[in-house]
Amino acid sequence: MKKILVTGGTGFIGSHVVVQLLNKNYQVFVLDNLSNSKKIVLEKIRKITGKLPNFIEGDIRNINLINQIFNENIFEGLMHFAALKSLSDSEINAEKYYDNNVVGSNNLLDIAVKKNIKKIIFSSSAAVYGNQKSAKVVETMLLDPITNYGKNKLLIEKKIQKFQTESKNISFVIFRYFNAVGAHPSGIIGEDIRETTSNLMPLVSKTAFGQIKKLTIFGNDYPTKDGTGLRDYIHVEDLAAAHIKGLEFFPKNKNISTFNLGVGKAYSVLDVVKTFELVSKRKIPYEFSKKRPGDLAECYADPFLANSDLQWKAKLNLEDICRDVWNFQIKNPIGYE
Numbered sequence: 001m002k003k004i005l006v007t008g009g010t011g012f013i014g015s016h017v018v019v020q021l022l023n024k025n026y027q028v029f030v031l032d033n034l035s036n037s038k039k040i041v042l043e044k045i046r047k048i049t050g051k052l053p054n055f056i057e058g059d060i061r062n063i064n065l066i067n068q069i070f071n072e073n074i075f076e077g078l079m080h081f082a083a084l085k086s087l088s089d090s091e092i093n094a095e096k097y098y099d100n101n102v103v104g105s106n107n108l109l110d111i112a113v114k115k116n117i118k119k120i121i122f123s124s125s126a127a128v129y130g131n132q133k134s135a136k137v138v139e140t141m142l143l144d145p146i147t148n149y150g151k152n153k154l155l156i157e158k159k160i161q162k163f164q165t166e167s168k169n170i171s172f173v174i175f176r177y178f179n180a181v182g183a184h185p186s187g188i189i190g191e192d193i194r195e196t197t198s199n200l201m202p203l204v205s206k207t208a209f210g211q212i213k214k215l216t217i218f219g220n221d222y223p224t225k226d227g228t229g230l231r232d233y234i235h236v237e238d239l240a241a242a243h244i245k246g247l248e249f250f251p252k253n254k255n256i257s258t259f260n261l262g263v264g265k266a267y268s269v270l271d272v273v274k275t276f277e278l279v280s281k282r283k284i285p286y287e288f289s290k291k292r293p294g295d296l297a298e299c300y301a302d303p304f305l306a307n308s309d310l311q312w313k314a315k316l317n318l319e320d321i322c323r324d325v326w327n328f329q330i331k332n333p334i335g336y337e
């Protein structure tokens with residue numbers, strides 16, 4: 001059985017990828033420090049797949065631990081999800097984000113490259129694009145991240161390029177995700193939300209459920225069809241499927257391949273609210289507030305490269321996303337506790 005190491009594998013996206021890897025009969029090792037996830041996720045994964053992934057509780061910054069993991073196992077691939085992910089928090093706690101995300105990734109990747117891991121997949125973000133002239137973003141654009149979070153992701157992408165120039169034998173896949181949303185169709189795993197989340201979809205869901213009285217929508221005077229911001233929302237099941245395609249893609253590729261993972265279509269905040277109301281059959285009260293600094297009017301992926309090179313295409317639409325988030329909300333009213 002081929003072994004895959006998944007950092008951040010108890011987190012939102014990582015856990016959905018672990019499910020698909022186990023279903024494809026990979027032997028999965030999860031490394032996570034549980035700073036933004038819970039151990040119970042492993043049991044939930046077993047409930048879905050009938051298999052329990054190997055779990056190592058630890059930090060990607062722990063050099064001894066990472067060396068030990070690679071000394072004890074021969075991995076077919078490494079999928080690196082572990083990171084802190086709040087854009088706004090990365091502005092307040094810049095050093096903490098740099099240490100966790102950049103220092104941690106450098107440490108992990110240095111060791112993985114030394115150990116000659118052939119397939120490495122890195123979770124980057126649409127945040128590396130920053131404010132582009134065109135709302136539709138293509139992988140080849142000049143990158144100009146605005147937030148510390150985006151700048152950190154770019155530093156790691158550059159580190160990966162450095163590996164490539166130093167040794168042509170290593171290949172990487174870099175995935176730039178757009179807005180990851182949705183949940184497993186079983187409703188067993190999904191996005192386990194902290195009190196402080198500023199992500200739209202969980203807030204919409206909690207408002208529909210009555211846990212939040214009124215949804216705050218930031219900005220209704222953007223130059224968009226209804227004045228609210230437009231984003232590319234991609235179902236986490238589609239994202240997970242792209243990772244499986246990514247693994248299969250490696251033998252043909254000895255380079256760095258960077259792919260946008262998005263649907264290629266932008267929905268407004270009000271589109272999301274209306275679709276969620278339809279699916280949940282609940283009313284979602286909302287109010288408008290001022291735009292948040294740094295928020296873009298519109299941003300969506302050009303997914304052409306992933307569609308053609310990986311033979312991957314997002315299959316699920318906004319209605320599917322809202323249905324699965326609502327199902328997860330009903331089955332986990334207070335999250336994973």
Ligand SMILES: NC(=O)c1ccc[n+]([C@@H]2O[C@H](COP(=O)([O-])OP(=O)(O)OC[C@H]3O[C@@H](n4cnc5c(N)ncnc54)[C@H](O)[C@@H]3O)[C@@H](O)[C@H]2O)c1
Pocket residue numbers: 007008009010011012013014031032033034035036037058059060061080081082083084085100104123124125126176177178179180181
């Ligand atoms: N969710 C999105 O919309 C989105 C968009 C673009 C990129 N990304 C990237 O995708 C990846 C996964 O995101 P997610 O939404 O699943 O986040 P998440 O917070 O749910 O999962 C990240 C996991 O990494 C773990 N972790 C964090 N720091 C660690 C460390 N130092 N050592 C070990 N484990 C650590 C956390 O405990 C958590 O389980 C991240 O790299 C994130 O930056 C996410």
